[in-house]
């Protein structure tokens with residue numbers, strides 16, 4: 001019988017649940033690192049920070065002093081005072097943002113807060129930072145700013161060019177615009193189902209003007225009156241094509257000094273504001289871009305706080321790598337065509353053909369590792385040859401652009417036509433970035449893995465560091481004090497991000513919620529091994545019984561779309577509750593409906609394991625169909641497993657499963673009033689030898705393997721509801 005995905009050989013030797021099912025106790029000592037800096041200065045900073053926090057709490061309606069929050073606040077203050085790195089797990093309800101913002105503000109240091117989601121960025125700017133400012137009674141106003149990636153701001157220079165060239169002409173010339181530029185935004189911003197769901201919920205949102213031309217006109221008009229030029233401040237969501245026409249990405253923008261509109265540039269103005277602010281809030285992707293650029297994107301700072309730090313390793317893996325798409329070639333060729341001399345147009349034809357061939361070579365290899373040294377593979381040889389040839393062509397295109405008058409700065413270009421000179425400068429910039437990325441791909445090292453991301457139609461070649469630790473050690477941890485925090489800090493994060501060579505303290509402050517009283521972790525130990533015949537039907541039957549016990553009110557999480565749909569198909573005819581299925585509507589709408597129809601059930605897969613925040617009875621049961629081990633054929637993880645050798649399971653697969661499982665389980669209890677059950681329909685959580693690592697990351701819920709206990713727990717928890725479970 002084969003070993004299931006993500007599980008090491010030998011893991012079928014499950015231990016007895018009864019022996020140590022309760023073996024990991026969350027009431028044990030939580031501080032897992034060295035003691036905090038003990039100097040007087042650190043103690044004073046800690047006292048001052050906790051006093052400040054208490055002051056703010058006392059002014060909040062319903063505010064209460066939370067020991068966990070105070071402990072974290074003190075630890076952050078001491079870390080900042082001593083220059084020690086701090087990794088702190090703060091469970092749901094701790095109020096971790098105030099716990100780091102108060103000491104950050106009181107430290108008087110320049111602090112960058114990097115978040116993984118836009119929701120948290122908005123919360124910091126609109127709620128937490130104003131609260132700290134008013135609550136601390138500072139002698140001078142707190143100066144804070146949100147800084148986003150360049151493509152989030154409308155580009156004055158593009159507006160000027162569109163104004164002089166005409167929208168139709170520009171649309172013809174720009175084609176798909178800069179759709180392949182990185183935008184350094186949160187993953188949810190790239191998820192159309194999330195973006196489209198979020199926009200209509202905005203109170204100021206109005207219907208977008210129809211058609212790209214009308215939208216571009218509207219955007220041009222808006223740019224004349226907007227104070228920020230920030231896409232988030234628009235009252236409609238423009239089509240990507242319209243927005244891309246009037247914005248530029250970091251690979252294209254030559255910077256204010258080299259741009260005719262640099263003096264009035266929105267992105268530059270945002271950078272200027274960030275340069276003088278005490279606290280700068282950014283996206284973790286932008287922080288990664290800052291590191292990848294050699295430190296020129298963000299202002300100098302002394303401290304960085306990575307909130308949602310469970311995302312840090314993956315975001316840095318993406319930011320510190322290279323991404324190549326056929327679209328980049330097409331966009332560059334379209335932009336360069338009118339700017340080079342006729343004799344150089346063959347070069348552009350070659351570049352366009354290279355882009356097309358790249359698309360062909362990648363399309364059949366989506367999800368695969370490529371360009372492996374020593375692997376005999378004709379496709380790899382073709383790809384390798386293509387990259388080497390194209391690196392050469394891209395350098396010659398740069399020479400051609402220079403012959404056509406492109407200069408690094410528009411001021412050195414065509415004095416009579418600064419817009420045209422600027423266009424040449426930006427195209428030169430884009431060509432230089434392409435050549436640089438090709439050069440990196442050709443000269444890839446043993447520490448990097450090349451792989452194909454995306455789908456057959458949208459394949460992209462990526463080069464990623466296998467281990468971000470060495471890069472972050474060299475670029476970051478030596479010069480800047482950091483705080484990494486999350487409700488679910490992944491196991492071994494200190495080693496994984498390269499902090500182990502630096503003074504680092506680890507702390508778990510727990511959560512103020514009474515998990516033992518309010519929640520139950522149920523593992524369906526009696527279910528058959530998933531590889532056995534009929535196992536899936538048994539899971540669906542168990543799921544149906546649990547949903548009945550909860551009277552609906554269920555977020556059913558699955559590890560694959562196939563399983564999600566199969567479960568919905570099997571249970572929809574049986575259940576007397578509305579069944580919402582991921583993909584039927586945008587995420588935001590599904591969540592709204594799930595929250596408002598109390599007995600509805602939501603069946604979803606990985607996009608819903610985090611970021612779902614539904615307090616109250618509508619979410620009384622979270623089910624997890626199986627332990628969320630990563631796919632065995634994930635190319636990046638394959639490379640990490642190869643590197644880890646015999647310890648691959650414990651170093652690569654188990655930490656990821658533990659973090660994701662904790663994220664999924666964390667959807668249940670969102671407030672002090674919430675009660676409910678997390679049901680894991682995978683017996684391995686009760687029997688496998690590695691179960692302790694997984695259980696250790698879960699909230700300290702009571703545990704059971706007896707479904708009748710689940711039924712009585714839910715009955716008590718839901719007493720008084722309209723539809724009490726029988």
Ligand code: SF4
Pocket residue numbers: 150154155156157158248253254255256259260261262265266267268
């Ligand atoms: S510097 Fe110029 S090209 Fe760059 S974003 Fe600003 S206005 Fe646009």
